[in-house]
Amino acid sequence: MSRVIRVNVKNKEISQEQLREEYRFFGGRGLIAKIMTDEVDPSCDPLGAGNKLILCTGLLAGSNIPTAHRLSVGGKSPLTGGIKEANSGGTAAYAIARHGIKAIILEDLPAENDPWQILRIKADGKPELIPADQYVGLNNYALVEKLKERFGNKTSCITIGRAGEWLYRNSSLQVTDFSVGYPTRSAARGGLGAIMGSKKIKAIIIEESSSPHSFPYHDKELVQETRKKLVQNTLNNPARQWVMTVGTPALVDRMGATGFMPVRNFSGEIFEKLENISTQVYLKRVEVGGGKNSLPCQPGCILRCSGRINDSEGNFVTSGLEYETIALCGANCDIDDMETIIQIDRLCDDLGVDTIETGVTIGICMEAGKIPWGDSEAALSLIREMMEGTELGRLLGQGAAKVGAAFGVKRIPAVKGQAMSGYDSRNIKGVGVTYATSPMGADHTAGLTMQFGLDPLQKEGQVDASIKAQISSACQDNFVCMFGWGDFTQPDILPNIMKGLYGGDWDMDKIMEIGKETLKLEVAFNKAAGFTEEDNKLPEFFRTMPSPATGSVFDIDKEDLAMALDAL
Ligand code: SF4
Structure with missing residues (x-):
């Protein structure tokens, strides 16, 4: 291997x-x-x-x-x-x-x-x-x-x-x-x-291998035994049920109700048409034309968070429709039509563009008055401009930050040039810290902080929570898919898998060091590329425009953000 x-x-x-x-x-x-x-x-x-x-x-x-x-x-x-x-x-x-x-x-x-x-x-x-x-x-x-x-x-x-x-x-x-x-x-x-x-x-x-390579297990029995335990833990874990039965569209209702979900270019409002793109609407839509839920995207996945969406004739349309796509290409664009979101997902996969970057870019075009808020056809036409490579399409393909600057939009939800994913930083401040400080830019996979049970609006403790989440995310990205990671981190699971695969002594501290080292290297690379502490910040409007949903602003001290990952 x-x-x-x-x-x-x-x-x-x-x-x-x-x-x-x-x-x-x-x-x-x-x-x-x-x-x-x-x-x-x-x-x-x-x-x-x-x-x-x-x-x-x-x-x-x-x-x-x-x-x-x-x-x-x-x-x-x-x-x-x-x-x-x-x-x-x-x-x-x-x-x-x-x-x-x-x-x-x-x-x-x-x-x-x-x-x-x-x-x-x-x-x-x-x-x-x-x-x-x-x-x-x-x-x-x-x-x-x-x-x-x-x-x-x-x-x-x-x-x-x-x-x-x-x-x-x-x-x-x-x-x-x-x-x-x-x-x-x-x-x-x-x-x-x-x-x-x-x-x-x-x-x-x-091509499929004609003489498949098998892993040179150090102790295959230990791996098999631990695998069995892991599978049982995962299947019986109530915290995994939403992943296994719905996938990430299960997050839409909760994120929409709390103000975490971005609405109309990160206005901080609650989406009053949430029920039209809700988890139930998604699940009903999946049933059309013999579509399916709970599908594995890769061989051997037991979590099976993916789904197949067909048209009414049973023809395939798209799969792997995620919360982030529903949030950014839906509520963030004032679009409350699941069918449009599905079409956007299909077109983005076909053209080969990020649905998060695309959703934020469309929201910025709406904010700039280039197309009306909530106009499904106009949103789809912007993606077709990208597909045709028109002058406008080629600009849109440069991403949300460049489009926002070109159109003179004040509210540009991007960090280090990358559009923010599906969380409004005023209403879930720990994620805001991650967006500001992660070497990856504003990414939903870089360190979500909900797991720590902090009040998402409180100021205290968010930097620490974000650092822990970032180390954990960097670590999981060395190993497996993020959705089952919690089950791997039990003391008798991943350490035993590593022992069985590679030999040697392993515990979770040693495993987490891999995540820490990963982050350190990334931070150092970015510094050498010219990033400074000044780049560890959110767009100013998160500090100055309270979210109408909660009245909250992002108020984590700038000094704490500047050096958040320096002490790793
Ligand atoms: S590997 Fe991850 S993303 Fe793919 S189906 Fe399994 S849980 Fe979902």
Whole structure:
């Protein structure tokens, strides 16, 4: 499980090496932080020759532990200018692990007139570059259909649509989903699709291994025994039921009622039309045309938070519709029509753009008076502008912060150039601290603080809670999907899995050190890239405009934010 494949896109050479020993106990986000620190000049142009695109698996990949097969993608973000990791479900990480591959690194830049390429991992595990010119201009659905026709239905695909080709800074990498087979899983945040586009790699395809690699277990029995316990704990854990039965749309009602959910470009209001996009509405919509809930996005997931949404004729429309998409492309745009949100999700996956960045961008366009609030058709037309690559579309593809500045909008909910995800920082202040200080920019996966039971409006304790949450999130991103993480952190679970997989002594303190080290490396990378304490802040309107829902402003001391992660 330790092969690293390097592809030099300039001279088209592919080399292979063993994973360095000092990287052995880093996976996913942590491994990306290590490689970026060692190999990428933090001052490089994110779309230039010095940046790398790194794709890798987590520390448990290749084992039979549930949710062990997230695909982490990283590089210097074209959106934030800092280090970035985004991870995705789907089939790719499992397929990569079955080939005994830990990481794929794309390096350098092709010459301007060089053709587009596909990186193919063949069934025998050998990597090769093949011409891709016939696929240029395709969006993700058509591209994956053609790739599967040619390379077989079991081939896993990591692809970019036109957005990645055109170097949109909101562009994603899309990954084929395990249950539905379509490119619906996204490494969405930070514009990493544009790095792949800059290297003129249209797709990475992984054929099913003809001689699957098995994990070199240190103590397989211990892993099996612990796995059994973990599965039981997870299935019986009341805190996991909403994930298993509904998925993240279960959050809509609670986040909407508390003022956490962004409404009309982070106005801080409560969405008075919440019932039209509620969890129940989502669940009813899933039933249409034989749609389904509780589906796994990757092989072996027992949490199964995904769902398949069909049209009334039973044709597939989209899957993996998340709370963040409903919040940002719905309430944040004053859109209360689930059908429109579903269409937006489909178009964003097809084009290959982040639904969070897109929802915030549309909200900003509404705030600027470019289209009316709540106008579904106008919102969809903005995405079509991006798809067609019109002048306006190409501006929209640069992300919310750039669009807000271009249109002279005062309220721009972005940190370090990246749009905020589905939490209003005035009403859940710990998440605001995470947004302000995370090296990832304003990300919902960087450290949510609800788990600590603090009053979300109180000032005290939020910085500490955020730091703990950020360490924990950085740690989980080395291992597994975030939704089951709480069950892994029991003292007799993850330490025993690590003992059984790798040998040695493990406890949760030692495991959390991996998260801490990951964060430290990321903070150091960003400092070297030019970020200062001044960048650890929220847009001023969160301090000056009270949320009408609660009367609260974001009032965490600026000095506390400036140095929050310095003491790690
Ligand atoms: S919990 Fe959801 S997102 Fe995570 S691996 Fe399972 S299906 Fe995918």
